[in-house]
Amino acid sequence: MxxxxxxxxxxxxxxxxxxxxxxxxxxxxxxxxxxxxxxxxxxxxxxxxxxxxxxxxxxxxxxxxxxxxxPYTAARIFSKKDTQTISSGIIVKEEKQSFLQKLMLYIRGNFFxxxxxxxxxxxxxxxxxxxxxxxxxxxxxxxxxxxxxxxxxxxxxxxxxxxxxxxxxxxxxxxxxxxxxxxxxxxxxxxxxxxxxxxxxxxxxxxxxxxxxxxxxxxxxxxxxxxxxxFDTEIASENPSLDKKFTFSHIGSLLSGRNPLNLWKAFGELVRENKGFAEDFELRLVGAVSGEVLTFIKAEGLEKHLKLQQYVPHEEAIRIQRCSQVLLLIEINSEETRGIIPGKVFEYMAAKRPILALGPENWDVYKILENTAAGQFFEYSEKEKIKRHLVDLYSAYKNNRLQAESLKIDHYHxxxxxxxxxxxxxxx
The missing domain is CATH 3.40.50.2000 (Glycogen Phosphorylase B;)
Incomplete structure (x- = not known):
């Protein structure tokens, strides 16, 4: 061997x-x-x-x-929170960085x-x-x-x-x-x-x-x-006890750069315009979420629809994926991230729940979703298209026919x- x-x-x-x-x-x-x-x-x-x-x-x-x-162990003496977020890749925009955050980034980038x-x-x-x-x-x-x-x-x-x-x-x-x-x-x-x-x-x-x-x-x-x-789980043959609410779940960190303003705006508009949507809708974010992302979500009047959970064990993450009505996949909108394929997309496909993906133009994930019919991809700027798709998803949810095909995904086992x-x- x-x-x-x-x-x-x-x-x-x-x-x-x-x-x-x-x-x-x-x-x-x-x-x-x-x-x-x-x-x-x-x-x-x-x-x-x-x-x-x-x-x-x-x-x-x-x-x-x-x-x-x-070095990160020693750095926690100065700021445990900043050390943990920087080591996780969560970096706030430059204009909102404190002096300590700027100093830690400079040391991290130039001395290590x-x-x-x-x-x-x-x-x-x-x-x-x-x-x-x-x-x-x-x-x-x-x-x-x-x-x-x-x-x-x-x-x-x-x-x-x-x-x-x-x-x-x-x-x-x-x-x-x-x-x-x-x-x-x-x-x-x-x-x-x-x-x-x-x-x-x-x-x-x-x-x-x-x-x-x-x-x-x-x-x-x-x-x-x-x-x-x-993915390393069994492909869901049927949906196990789906959430009663019209849940949109994102599992994993939401960095400051992963902040699709038009998605939050589309949610906010539908909540204000459609009483039924407002009663059914829930946005579940599981994992570390940047304060900047939360600020924009709350600005759209979505705070009472928001459910935050800290990092959960992998088995619990799989359960949440399979029970959610729709799964959110969000990547930073930049040319540098076109080649990032988040690992969770494959578990999302195995869960056989519809995926709503937002990311950069020509994102590699688009090819995978297109080939497997596991969900829909949108660019950050496409607010009206996103909103129309949300309406379609909600109609399917109300008629108990919200599902994803997820074809030929066994190649990704x-x-x-x-x-x-x-x-x-x-x-x-």
Whole structure:
């Protein structure tokens, strides 16, 4: 059985979507004659935790751990809230940032390149140099963000005769918050140099979206493959106890940039114009929500229709998805985010509830929704189209025929995706 070392920062009890990609790959790789070995920090600082995910770790899976120096732990002395939000990628608009927030962003962007986990690189390379020999491992995979983990792969590749796959769950210099880190010109240059070195040294580059593949192919001659995220639940054969209210649910963080004003306006107009809609409508937001987003929602008179929940365990998130009338998928409206395919879209499809998606023009998610008939996509500017669609959804809800087709979504099951990864490992 072929061995592969997977170097990942996020591992249970880490919560959020970042942990699930490689937790699920590790769950199924042995079915395809590949033995995964996990390497992860011994004392990480996670912005979210979900202890329920620990039950999904295969019992016989070997997990290696090594200490990490975590600057975010020290930063909490000054501001626990700001430290947690910045490490989660929630960055308020510049004009609303406090002096402390600006200072923390400047330090994060210019003193921790490529990110705050850079101090784990050197001790990890020293530790893994011996592990690779002792365990007779000839293939490694690094997954980022944090992209400093790719520097571990880079240095190991430079020292040893190994095969290295660099997996990008999100882009590097094109990631949505990169330009908000108050980077100096020299820091921007350092990021670009490191990104180029990683892309040109890895044997294969793995990405989660079609746009990122196209962007990276313009930066490196090395092969780039797409393996999207997916779902690992049974596809809902019928709707289990749907909410009685006309619920629109968003599961996951709503950053300041994810603020579709025209959606809130469309909701607000329908609440004021349609008494029945106002009586039935509920907006449920599960996870961290930026204060700026809440301000705009409340400004549209939606506060009494708003239900806020903090981060919930993954199993509860799945239940909420399957009980909701409509599922909201919202991405930052920028060219840089066209290649971001949120992991939850696949679980949304498995829930077989209609998806209402808002994001940038030419968003990769549009292609997936179009091919699966799992929902409708709108650009941020399309208020009247959004409003008409909301009216159609409400009519279907009142007539008990609100559902989604979700065609051919089995291709996005985690086991099917793991088969693609295993084939790639064997080919390389």
């Amino acid at each position: 072929k061995k592969v070392l997977i170097i990942t920062y996020y591992w249970p009890p880490a919560g959020g979507p970042g942990v699930q990609r490689w937790l699920k790959f590790a769950k199924y790789l042995r079915d395809f004659d590949v033995e995964p070995i996990i390497y992860t920090p011994e004392n990480p600082s996670y912005p979210l935790t979900d202890e329920s995910l620990e039950a999904e770790i295969p019992k016989s899976l070997k997990v290696l751990k090594h200490k990490i120096l975590e 390149i490529p990110d705050a986990r850079k101090f784990w690189v050197k001790p990890s390379v020293k530790y893994l140099d011996k592990v690779l020999d002792e365990q007779q491992i000839s293939s490694i995979i690094t997954t980022g963000p944090p992209h400093s983990l790719h520097l571990i792969g880079l240095q190991l590749k430079q020292k040893k005769d190994i095969t290295w796959i660099a997996d990008f769950r999100d882009p590097w210099t094109n990631i949505g918050y990169h330009n908000k880190l108050r980077l100096s010109k020299s820091s921007q240059k350092k990021h670009a140099i490191l990104e180029k070195e990683v892309l040109n040294t890895a044997d294969h580059v793995l990405v989660t979206s079609f746009t990122t593949k196209k962007e990276f192919e313009a930066k490196t001659p090395k092969p780039v493959s797409v393996i999207t995220n997916g 985690r086991k099917h995706l793991t088969a693609k990864l295993a084939n790639l490992l064997k080919e390389i």
